[in-house]
Amino acid sequence: xxxxxxxxxxxxLGKHTFRTINDKVNxxxxxxxxxxxxxxxxxxVGFMLLQLMGLVILWLLYRGIGIWGVNNPSMWGWDIxxxxxxxxxxxxxxxxxxxxxxLKQSWRNSINRFAEAMTLFAVAxxxxxxxxxxxxxxxxxxxxxxxxxxxxxxxxxxxLLWDVxxxxxxxxxSAVFWFLGLIPDLASLRDKSKxxxxxxxxxxxxxxxxxxxxxxxxxxxAYIMLAGLSxxxxxSVHSIVSFDFAVANLxxxxxxxxxxxxxxxxxxxxxxxxxTLAIPVRAWYNMKDFITMRHIDWMAKVxxxxxxxxxxxxxxxxFFSWYSGxxxxxxxMRFRMxxxxxxxxxxxxxxxxxxxxxxxxxxxxxNLVALFIICQFVSLGMWLERFxxxxxxxxxxxxxxSWGYFTPTIYDIGMFVGTVGQFTFLMFGFLRVLPMxxxxxxxxxLYRMTGRGHHHGHTAHALEPDLAGHTAGDGEEH
Amino acid sequence: xxxxxxAIVAEFGDPDDLLVAAEKVYAEGYRKVEAYSPFPVHGVxxxxxxxxxxxxxxxxxxxxxxxxxxxQLAPDDTRSV
Numbered sequence: 001x002x003x004x005x006x007x008x009x010x011x012x013l014g015k016h017t018f019r020t021i022n023d024k025v026n027x028x029x030x031x032x033x034x035x036x037x038x039x040x041x042x043x044x045v046g047f048m049l050l051q052l053m054g055l056v057i058l059w060l061l062y063r064g065i066g067i068w069g070v071n072n073p074s075m076w077g078w079d080i081x082x083x084x085x086x087x088x089x090x091x092x093x094x095x096x097x098x099x100x101x102x103l104k105q106s107w108r109n110s111i112n113r114f115a116e117a118m119t120l121f122a123v124a125x126x127x128x129x130x131x132x133x134x135x136x137x138x139x140x141x142x143x144x145x146x147x148x149x150x151x152x153x154x155x156x157x158x159x160l161l162w163d164v165x166x167x168x169x170x171x172x173x174s175a176v177f178w179f180l181g182l183i184p185d186l187a188s189l190r191d192k193s194k195x196x197x198x199x200x201x202x203x204x205x206x207x208x209x210x211x212x213x214x215x216x217x218x219x220x221x222a223y224i225m226l227a228g229l230s231x232x233x234x235x236s237v238h239s240i241v242s243f244d245f246a247v248a249n250l251x252x253x254x255x256x257x258x259x260x261x262x263x264x265x266x267x268x269x270x271x272x273x274x275x276t277l278a279i280p281v282r283a284w285y286n287m288k289d290f291i292t293m294r295h296i297d298w299m300a301k302v303x304x305x306x307x308x309x310x311x312x313x314x315x316x317x318x319f320f321s322w323y324s325g326x327x328x329x330x331x332x333m334r335f336r337m338x339x340x341x342x343x344x345x346x347x348x349x350x351x352x353x354x355x356x357x358x359x360x361x362x363x364x365x366x367n368l369v370a371l372f373i374i375c376q377f378v379s380l381g382m383w384l385e386r387f388x389x390x391x392x393x394x395x396x397x398x399x400x401x402s403w404g405y406f407t408p409t410i411y412d413i414g415m416f417v418g419t420v421g422q423f424t425f426l427m428f429g430f431l432r433v434l435p436m437x438x439x440x441x442x443x444x445x446l447y448r449m450t451g452r453g454h455h456h457g458h459t460a461h462a463l464e465p466d467l468a469g470h471t472a473g474d475g476e477e478h
Numbered sequence: 479x480x481x482x483x484x485a486i487v488a489e490f491g492d493p494d495d496l497l498v499a500a501e502k503v504y505a506e507g508y509r510k511v512e513a514y515s516p517f518p519v520h521g522v523x524x525x526x527x528x529x530x531x532x533x534x535x536x537x538x539x540x541x542x543x544x545x546x547x548x549x550q551l552a553p554d555d556t557r558s559v
Contacts, residue, residue, distance in 0.1 A: 018517075
């Protein structure tokens, strides 16, 4: 991987035609030899850590959540930190797929598919933590207000219940949105696949997609409407997650600033994760023509902008705890900075306040190695942010007699590392079985880039084979 | 005696040609026409006289139904448990 690549304004580089785009994207799925050692290493490591998580969960179900470090007064520990961290990471996918679609940002086309997959897998990791933290995950359905004879109804005044709805809505809409976007590409795989079994599977999943004008019209209409549904979710999900804290009366949590700064932090962490995946994957699968340095540069800029909002949030927290004149708020800030977890606070300032400032420099934004390292700092920083918020407030309550210190156990670490493994496993599994880049949107982008009216130009000639291959729909073999 | 013509298929090398053809065919009075493309070519569906108001109404009514259904889940506050 060369560290620096040239910045170009084109969203598709190289000499591409509809056919080459189609082949390149489909090839990753159809030609199983296109997966190399890096894929195998990532997949295997992910799989091993997933097994580790299985063991940890088994032991957890047997012994109870006492095996975690959570105990009075810190009833929330790594479990909720990890939950918030993973949920936040998912937000970049939704932002890219929904908000950038409504804003007609063409640069979303090559990154939306795997960003959306990332959202789904991140939500899958996030969901595990509160589910297991209930202690009786097999009773999880009690969280839903279903008609029952137990005279039991969930407390609708609790943000924790709002969370249940926020996360389940988010997971559902993200999954539907992702699948809808996949349908035309699944049809393309069905048409191109030589293997009858894969053909059957892709065909069933494509649900009879023929690429008819009426299909496309309804498809686009439905897609826009789903984007409209997802757009408020980008803002609402992490707002509600922040209510878990902000609605409580604990110093350091009872802050009106939380919703916007949590949302900004979510997008910030999410883009860091998209870049963490995109930088190596585009090199391994040679997708540099589609995920260009322009894309990477813009993602880095979004990261910088949201990072500044997050840092502003930290400054505001400091200022308002002093300005409130409230002894508990002032002390909370003191404990964050100079208390037993002071190291975490200053690490957080380093990771989220200082390191992202390097993104101001175009040279660093186009330096893939530097950018990758910055993304790791951002991910760590966003984890530490939740650590500082949760742990310091819980262990430094109003009464000094209820103070404590939180220490994670190996099971906390195992759970976290396990979800990282689950995420990696799912992500690399996805790369192998589904197109990682939105095939038809890239073809449409090429059409829009080459422009209308160039009937007899060289691009028009290049259009022919692929269009001819597809116009036949599923009635004719290509 | 020749067989009755069931359908006619035409291929176009360029999305713009497809659009022009769709408009012409519709103007000629043909209504049972469909155009296939590997990516959405904007204007073709409209040129063939399709509109997607059905999708919109389905979405709207589903939303209303879902919203009302959601309210049904909310507990009755006046009930003493």
